[in-house]
Amino acid sequence: MYYFDNSATTLIKPPQVAEAVYHAIQNQTIGNPARGSHAPALQALRQVEQTRMKIARLFKVQDASQISFTSNATFAFNLLLKSLLKATDAVITTKNEHNSVLRPLYQLEKEGMQLDFLALDEMGRVRLDQLESLLKENTKAIIINHMSNVTGQMINLKKVGVFCQKHRILLIVDAAQSAGVVPIDMVEMHIDALCFTGHKSLYGPQGTGGIVLNHSNLNLETVFSGGSGSHSYDKEMPQQMPGFFEPGTLNVHGLAGLEAGLDYVAQQSVESIQKKLQELTLFFLEKVSSVPEIQVYGCNLQQIKKNPQEHGAIVSLNLVGWSSGDLADILYEDYDICVRSGAHCAPLVHQHFQTVDRGMVRFSFSSFNTNEEINAAIQALTELALEN
Ligand SMILES: Cc1ncc(COP(=O)(O)O)c(C=O)c1O
Numbered sequence: 001m002y003y004f005d006n007s008a009t010t011l012i013k014p015p016q017v018a019e020a021v022y023h024a025i026q027n028q029t030i031g032n033p034a035r036g037s038h039a040p041a042l043q044a045l046r047q048v049e050q051t052r053m054k055i056a057r058l059f060k061v062q063d064a065s066q067i068s069f070t071s072n073a074t075f076a077f078n079l080l081l082k083s084l085l086k087a088t089d090a091v092i093t094t095k096n097e098h099n100s101v102l103r104p105l106y107q108l109e110k111e112g113m114q115l116d117f118l119a120l121d122e123m124g125r126v127r128l129d130q131l132e133s134l135l136k137e138n139t140k141a142i143i144i145n146h147m148s149n150v151t152g153q154m155i156n157l158k159k160v161g162v163f164c165q166k167h168r169i170l171l172i173v174d175a176a177q178s179a180g181v182v183p184i185d186m187v188e189m190h191i192d193a194l195c196f197t198g199h200k201s202l203y204g205p206q207g208t209g210g211i212v213l214n215h216s217n218l219n220l221e222t223v224f225s226g227g228s229g230s231h232s233y234d235k236e237m238p239q240q241m242p243g244f245f246e247p248g249t250l251n252v253h254g255l256a257g258l259e260a261g262l263d264y265v266a267q268q269s270v271e272s273i274q275k276k277l278q279e280l281t282l283f284f285l286e287k288v289s290s291v292p293e294i295q296v297y298g299c300n301l302q303q304i305k306k307n308p309q310e311h312g313a314i315v316s317l318n319l320v321g322w323s324s325g326d327l328a329d330i331l332y333e334d335y336d337i338c339v340r341s342g343a344h345c346a347p348l349v350h351q352h353f354q355t356v357d358r359g360m361v362r363f364s365f366s367s368f369n370t371n372e373e374i375n376a377a378i379q380a381l382t383e384l385a386l387e388n
Pocket of ligand 1: 007008072073074075098100145147148149174176177197198209
């Protein structure tokens with residue numbers, strides 16, 4: 001089987017990830033963190049804090065206690081946005097956003113918050129030149145997707161960060177697609193908050209993710225509350241990170257796996273993973289761009305050759321004469337190739353490229369893919385194009 005749906009989730013994980021989850025249960029040493037002083041409770045706490053430290057290292061933040069774990073990026077965004085934003089605020093976001101950002105923002109918009117969108121250009125790149133014109137007196141934050149899960153187009157975060165600093169607004173980043181494959185320095189890029197998911201390019205188990213704050217002076221309100229293991233007689237949740245966003249028992253077994261995934265990424269280095277993915281993407285794109293029956297969206301060979309750092313390992317396309325669903329089905333049935341078809345949880349990108357009805361077929365690569373595998377995809381697409 002050829003697996004090219006890594007933007008949905010990475011299927012092939014480093015073996016030590018599964019081993020870590022297995023041992024976290026099998027060794028009978030992981031209790032409930034912060035819920036006791038016996039060895040299993042302390043070992044669980046140690047596990048959580050070790051993983052937190054490694055997330056801090058990945059995103060280059062000083063204070064690991066400003067990181068809360070959630071079950072994925074979607075939960076992270078719901079918590080963060082609903083905790084931070086008020087009906088009197090305005091925010092700027094982009095047409096490249098995933099529904100995990102859009103839907104919480106639409107909910108807040110219903111309550112009165114103002115929402116403005118940066119448009120996309122013909123390549124699906126966010127029109128950062130519109131930032132100035134969208135600024136309002138009450139603009140509180142820019143919420144921006146680092147890497148589109150549809151086109152792979154990326155944002156120059158440093159540029160947006162400098163703009164946010166100048167205008168004293170917050171920069172909140174969706175790093176679901178970029179964490180682990182693109183270097184992110186939250187301090188240097190002036191990122192105030194970031195949400196990530198563990199099961200994509202960090203190679204962790206599903207059910208892991210989190211919120212990373214760069215400082216402690218955000219004015220946050222409680223969204224979810226419950227058991228916290230401390231301040232048990234207070235009616236409210238403790239107001240300090242990380243517990244503030246962590247009511248209930250954490251997925252410690254999953255976090256053991258995430259730690260192993262983070263170790264793998266650190267051993268390989270984000271930079272070398274990025275370089276390998278750029279080579280794979282360029283190889284694929286060079287071949288598919290030369291097939292006249294294939295239309296590629298928001299991914300231009302010349303742009304990638306010139307500025308590979310502007311693009312992730314994601315290529316979405318359609319083939320003349322095929323619906324995206326039928327193409328993905330035949331790729332799987334006849335060629336054993338796994339890709340995603342249809343709409344990709346980013347409705348405004350599909351509106352932009354006029355693929356609302358047809359959808360797109362998305363190929364997304366991981367560092368476990370090889371040139372040989374990509375060749376199989378190219379051959380399958382070329383064969384199907386010739387059948388037309
Ligand atoms: C850009 C982007 N943001 C957020 C998410 C949500 O991630 P999760 O489903 O892990 O919450 C995804 C998932 O595909 C994504 O691609």
